[in-house]
Amino acid sequence: MINVKIKYLALVFLVPLFFYSCDEVFPEAPAENELLDGPMEDLAYSEQNRFLAGDVAFNDEVFTPENGLGPIFVATSCGSCHPGDGKGHPFTTLTRFGQTSPNQSNNIPPGAPQLQNRAIPGFEPERLPSGVPFMKFTPPAVTGLGLLAVLTDAQILENADPNDDDGDGISGVPNYITPPDYFQPQWFHQSFSGKYIGRFGKKAAAIDLLQQTATAYNQDMGVTSTFEPLDVATNLSVDPEVSDQTIRDVVFYLRTLKAPIQRESDASDVIRGQQIFTDIKCGSCHIPSWTTPESDIGALSNKTFYPYTDLLLHNMGPGLDDGATEGSAETYEWRTPPLWGLGLSQDSQGGELFLMHDGRAKTIKEAINMHGGEASISRDSFEQLSETDKQKLLTFLKSL
DSSP states (O other): OHHHHHHHHHHHHHGGGGGSOHHHHSOOOOOGGGOSOSBOTTOOHHHHHHHHHHHIIIIIOOOOGGGTOOSEESOSSHHHHSGGGSOOOGGGOEEEESOOSTTOOSSOOTTTTEEOOEEOTTSOOOOOOTTOOEEEEOOOOOTTHHHHHTSOHHHHHTTOOTTOTTOSSOOOBOEEEOOOTTOOOOTTOOOBTTBEEEOBTTTTOBSSHHHHHHHIIIIIHOOOOSSSOBOTTTOOBOOOSSOHHHHHHHHHHHHHBOOOOOSSTTSHHHHHHHHHHHHTTGGGTSOOOEEOOOOSSGGGTTOEEOOOOOOOEEEOOGGGOOSOOOTTOOTTEEEOOOOTTGGGHHHHTTTSOOBSTTSOBSSHHHHHHTOOGGGHHHHHHHHTSOHHHHHHHHHHHHHO
C-alpha cells in the first residue's frame, strides 16, 4: 500500500512537467552583460582548452594543508578572493605594510610586505607589528586584464605628466618596479634604470600577470612555486607546491577573460551621464578607451576596449594617505582603478559595495566624495551638479 502511494505521489508531481517546455521549468541563464566571467570571443580551440584549465585552477582548486596551504595565509583559493571574477569582500582584504617611502629597500620589518592573518592548525597567524603604517587592499575584479597587460609602456607613458605641463591639475606618473628574477621583458616593455612600469594592483606594483599570479599564490595562500620558492612562514626556499604549468594556465586564463560589457548604453540617462563624466574631467584619469597593439593571442590584437583607467599613479590627497607604499609610489599616490564592471560589483560582494582601495566607501557617491588631491576639481564639480545630473552620472557609472 505504501509503495502504491509513493508511486501515485511521484506521478502527481511529474505529470505537470510534461505540459511545460524546458525553458519554462528552468530559470533563464543570466545575460552576458550581467556576468563578469567567461572567455573572450575568437579564441582558438587550443586556447579555449587552456582557458578552461586555468578556470579550473583559479575557481575550483581549493588549497588545504595537505596540498600546500600555508602554514600562514589569507585565503584558500583564487576564487575566494575574486568570486565570479569580481571584486572581493572585506573578509579577504589584504594588509600590506613595511615600505613607508618610495624605493625604500632597507629596515623592512619581519613579515612584510603582506600580513598572513590566518594559519593552519598548529601555527599562529601573523600579527601586524605595533605602530607600523599599513594599507588594506580589497581584492579587485580580474576581468579584462589581458587587454591591459598587452598595452605598450609607450602607450601608458603618453598620458604621464609628472610636472603638469598642460596645467590641468593632473600629473599622472608610472610606478617603476624592480622586476623579480623570473621576469622576461617583452617587446612592449621599456627599462628605466633596470626597473619597469607596474600596471596591476592598487599601487601598480606588479609589472605583468605572471608576477601578479605567482605572488598571489605565495603571499595570499602560502603556496610556493619555482617563481616564488620562499615559504612565507620561514622565509626558506622549499619545494614547489604548485606547478609551473598551473601558474601559466592561470596567467592565460586571466589574459583571456572577457572584458566587462556595458549595459543600457543607449539609455538617455546613461548617455547624459557619460557626457557629465567627461564635462567634470573624470576622464582625465579614468581614460575611457584604449586600442591594443598586435599580440601573441589573436583575440587580444588590435582591439578597442573601454576600461576607464590610465594605469598611472595620482596624488589622491591626505584623506587617502595610509602612510605605506610600494615601489616608486608616494604614500598618497594610487593607481587609477578601471571602472568597467563597477555596476556588477555588489554581485560578488555579498549584495553590498566596498569601494576604494580598502573598501571604505559603501556607495559610488561616497567613493567620489573621498577623492582628493588631483581629483579634487572633479569631486567639487560633482558636488556642484544638480541632483538630477548627479543621478544621471551615477546611472552611467552603474552601467559600466
